[in-house]
Amino acid sequence: xxxxxxxxxxxxxxxxxxxxxxxxxxxxxxxxxxxxxxxxxxxxxxxxxxxxxxxxxxxxxxxxxxxxxxxxxxxxxxxxxxxxxxxxxxxxxxxxxxxxxxxxxxxxxxxxxxxxxxxxxxxxxxxxxxxxxxxxxxxxxxxxxxxxxxxxxxxxxxxxxxxxxxxxxxxxxxxxxxxxxxxxxxxxxxxxxxxxxxxxxxxxxxxxxxxxxxxxxxxxxxxxxxxxxxxxxxxxxxxxxxxxxxxxxxxxxxxxxxxxxxxxxxxxxxxxxxxxxxxxxxxxxxxxxxxxxxxxxxxxxxxxxxxxxxxxxxxxxxxxxxxxxxxxxxxxxxxxxxxxxxxxxxxxxxxxxxxxxxxxxxxxxxxxxxxxxxxxxxxxxxxxxxxxxxxxxxxxxxxxxxxxxxxxxxxxxxxxxxxxxxxxxxxxx
RNA sequence: GGAGAGGUGGCCGAGUGGCCGAAGGCAGCGGUUUGCUAAACCGCCGUAGGGACAAAAUCUCUACCGAGGGUUCAAAUCCCUCCCUCUCCGCCA
Numbered sequence: 001x002x003x004x005x006x007x008x009x010x011x012x013x014x015x016x017x018x019x020x021x022x023x024x025x026x027x028x029x030x031x032x033x034x035x036x037x038x039x040x041x042x043x044x045x046x047x048x049x050x051x052x053x054x055x056x057x058x059x060x061x062x063x064x065x066x067x068x069x070x071x072x073x074x075x076x077x078x079x080x081x082x083x084x085x086x087x088x089x090x091x092x093x094x095x096x097x098x099x100x101x102x103x104x105x106x107x108x109x110x111x112x113x114x115x116x117x118x119x120x121x122x123x124x125x126x127x128x129x130x131x132x133x134x135x136x137x138x139x140x141x142x143x144x145x146x147x148x149x150x151x152x153x154x155x156x157x158x159x160x161x162x163x164x165x166x167x168x169x170x171x172x173x174x175x176x177x178x179x180x181x182x183x184x185x186x187x188x189x190x191x192x193x194x195x196x197x198x199x200x201x202x203x204x205x206x207x208x209x210x211x212x213x214x215x216x217x218x219x220x221x222x223x224x225x226x227x228x229x230x231x232x233x234x235x236x237x238x239x240x241x242x243x244x245x246x247x248x249x250x251x252x253x254x255x256x257x258x259x260x261x262x263x264x265x266x267x268x269x270x271x272x273x274x275x276x277x278x279x280x281x282x283x284x285x286x287x288x289x290x291x292x293x294x295x296x297x298x299x300x301x302x303x304x305x306x307x308x309x310x311x312x313x314x315x316x317x318x319x320x321x322x323x324x325x326x327x328x329x330x331x332x333x334x335x336x337x338x339x340x341x342x343x344x345x346x347x348x349x350x351x352x353x354x355x356x357x358x359x360x361x362x363x364x365x366x367x368x369x370x371x372x373x374x375x376x377x378x379x380x381x382x383x384x385x386x387x388x389x390x391x392x393x394x395x396x397x398x399x400x401x402x403x404x405x406x407x408x409x410x411x412x413x414x415x416x417x418x419x420x421x422x423x424x425x426x427x428x429x
Numbered sequence: 430g431g432a433g434a435g436g437u438g439g440c441c442g443a444g445u446g447g448c449c450g451a452a453g454g455c456a457g458c459g460g461u462u463u464g465c466u467a468a469a470c471c472g473c474c475g476u477a478g479g480g481a482c483a484a485a486a487u488c489u490c491u492a493c494c495g496a497g498g499g500u501u502c503a504a505a506u507c508c509c510u511c512c513c514u515c516u517c518c519g520c521c522a
Contacts, residue, residue, distance in 0.1 A: 004478090041479060045491045052491090055503040059447045068502080075502035243439090243476095379476090 001100055001362045008034045014106065020115055020324055021104045033096040040089040047082045051075060101205070102212050105358040107323045108295075108332040114322030120335070121322065126306070127315030129339055130402055136341035139400040140273040143169060145408050146428050149274070160271070161263060161278045163393070168426045172399070172412070173281065175419035176392050177256045180283040180308055184389055188304045190254035190285060195234030197257060198225040203237040206363030208329035208355075218260045218278075227260035231284035232386045239288060239365045243379050246369040250289040250297060254389065257282065274393045275347065281392035287385045290367065291357065294383035295332070298354040302334045305350045305389040312413045314398050315339040317346050331356040336390070338398040349394045352387030359384045 007014065007030075015027050054075045061068040112121045143149030148169025154162040165173055184190040204210040204226050209217060218227040228234060235253045244251065259282050270276035285304060289297045302318065309316045321333040330353040337346035360366070360381035368379045403411040409427040412420055 038479075041491085045479065048491060051502080055447075058502050062447085072502040079502075 001358065002103060003361065004034065004096075004100070007100065007103075008038075017106055018104065019113075021107070021326075025103050026099060030096075030099050033092065033099060037089070037092045037096050040085065040092050044082065044085045044089050047078065047085055051078050051082060054078065098211075101210075101362075104328045105331050105355065107326060108354070108356075110320075111326065111332050112320055112322040115324035116322075117325045119322040120325055121320045123318040123320050123334065125315070125317040126310060127313065127339070129315050130341060132341065132404075134406065136401060136404060138273060138342035139340075139397045142400045142404050142408070142410060143274075146410065146426055148172075148426065151272075158278075161276065163274055163277055163279075165396075167429065168420075168423065169396070171420060172416070172426070173392060173396055175416050176395050177281060177283060178419050179311075179416055180389060180392070181254060181256055183308060183311065184254040184283070184285060184304060187307070188252070188285075190252040190304075193231075193235060193238070193253050193255040195228075195231060195238070195255055195257065197228050197234075197260075199228055199233055199237065200225060203233055203240065203363075206240050207233050207236050207359050208362065209233065212328065215264050216262050218262060228257065229261045230259050230282065230386075230388075231255040231257040232286060235284060235286040236359055236365075236384050236386065237363060239382075240363040242364075243366040243368055244288065244382065246290060246367045249367055249382065250287050250293070252288075253286045255284050255286075256392075257284070274397050277393065280394075283389050283392060285352075285387045285389040288365065288367075288382045289385065290369075291380070291383050294354050294356060294385060297383075297385055298332060298334070298352065301385055301387050302336070302352040305336055305352055305387050308390050308395075309336065309338060309349070311415045312395070312399065314395075314402055314413075316349070319346075327351075327353065329353075329355050329358050331358065334387075336388075338394065339402065340398060341401045341404075347394070349398065350388035350390045353385060355384045355386075357381040357383060 002014070011027065011031055015022060015025075018025075054071060058068045058071050058075065061071060112119065114120065137145075140149060140151065143165075144151070146168070148165060148167050150164040150166060154164040157164075181192060185192050198220065201210060201224055204217070209226075209229065217229060219225070220227075234257075235255055238253065239251070258279055260279055261277075263276060263278060266276060274280070285301055287297050287301055306316070306318070316336055316338045319335045319337055321330075321335060326333050333351055333353040335348050336350035336352070338349040339345075340347050360383065365382050365384065366379040367382045399413060400410050403413065405411060405425075407427075409425050411425050412423060417424060
């Protein structure tokens with residue numbers, strides 16, 4: 001969301017910079033709606049001022065034991081006019097916020113311009129792509145062969161796009177979660193959180209999932225709760241409607257949570273395996289910073305996610321998303337893509353974004369610099385960032401595929417072995 | 430699920446129809462005093478949205494006492510609905 005004043009005064013430049021991102025925004029209405037809100041505000045405030053003065057006059061007359069009936073009658077008529085004017089104003093405000101809440105964030109100047117994923121820019125690569133004497137198998141074949149993945153039973157108990165992991169597969173998932181959380185809390189300075197997996201509407205609006213993307217979310221039938229599509233939502237909303245003290249920033253949080261996504265509109269994509277599910281596990285990183293340090297923080301946070309891939313010895317690359325491929329709320333995004341031998345391509349395993357003040361403005365997250373209530377210590381919106389550190393299921397996929405052996409077994413990366421009770425290799429039981 | 434209590438500024442806490450954006454205290458900031466610290470004393474000390482000004486400073490208006498409605502010339506205060514917190518009972522992992 002934007003500062004209304006800034007939006008009104010810079011409508012055309014903003015529209016230009018957004019380009020294709022803002023295609024579906026009714027820009028011409030916006031100008032009109034914003035003007036309407038302003039004139040109706042003035043109207044209501046002026047009427048209220050009259051009413052306040054009139055009421056004081058009534059009070060004065062009654063104290064002086066003078067007749068006030070006429071003044072009271074006049075004020076009653078004024079009150080009716082105010083009610084009308086307020087109704088008009090409320091409509092104008094709703095119409096305006098309806099539009100402004102659907103305007104995507106402005107891309108940062110360093111974001112490559114482009115219309116879709118093909119114009120993303122590779123920033124760097126890490127690791128060596130493994131070579132295989134026979135064609136590498138996809139992870140679903142490996143997992144079912146080892147008896148650690150069971151998609152048939154997942155379909156029976158839930159449906160398509162769900163998974164069941166058993167035995168060493170389930171333990172590997174848990175090992176990854178623990179390894180990621182331990183690394184981020186002890187090496188990277190994040191505070192671990194166990195948040196709610198269901199959140200209310202204001203929280204979803206605060207981080208930008210609502211109002212525009214409701215069809216992507218699972219919603220409870222009888223309560224106005226939504227299943228979180230990412231821990232970004234509860235973690236960022238931890239400080240909704242709060243003013244943080246500047247010397248406590250940056251605040252860094254990490255959480256492991258299941259994530260729930262409708263995946264509406266993704267029919268036919270990644271229908272097999274663990275890549276695209278209605279429910280998956282993810283370890284998330286969230287950071288609140290001052291505006292002057294948020295891009296530095298984006299690099300750092302991205303590095304924290306990269307550290308996990310490096311520790312697991314998984315080859316990956318970092319991609320800067322172009323303007324056309326970025327998410328709605330983001331000002332700049334790096335995707336981490338891990339190498340999948342069966343597909344002979346890099347696939348997204350983490351997405352690290354700086355939202356600047358976009359979410360903070362929606363969610364009312366501010367900070368006050370330095371100490372004290374001095375006049376120069378004005379409050380301002382924080383910048384929020386988040387990144388996957390990492391998507392656990394996709395990490396498991398990458399391990400199965402990159403560490404598969406000719407005999408069908410899978411070697412376990414050495415950093416995970418302590419988490420696997422010393423197990424070095426997953427073999428058919 | 431049933432019964433009750435309560436939600437007021439950064440915190441505590443007064444306030445049952447007008448003189449209340451809100452007493453008082455604490456914390457914070459500035460100052461006086463002081464060899465230094467402490468104490469004492471004085472002053473300042475909420476947020477948001479408009480308007481005036483070229484702009485800043487400033488001035489001014491409006492709104493906000495959990496949220497939304499209602500009554501009234503006038504609501505923190507009266508009424509209704511909802512949300513949240515706490516206590517007791519029931520149920521439950």
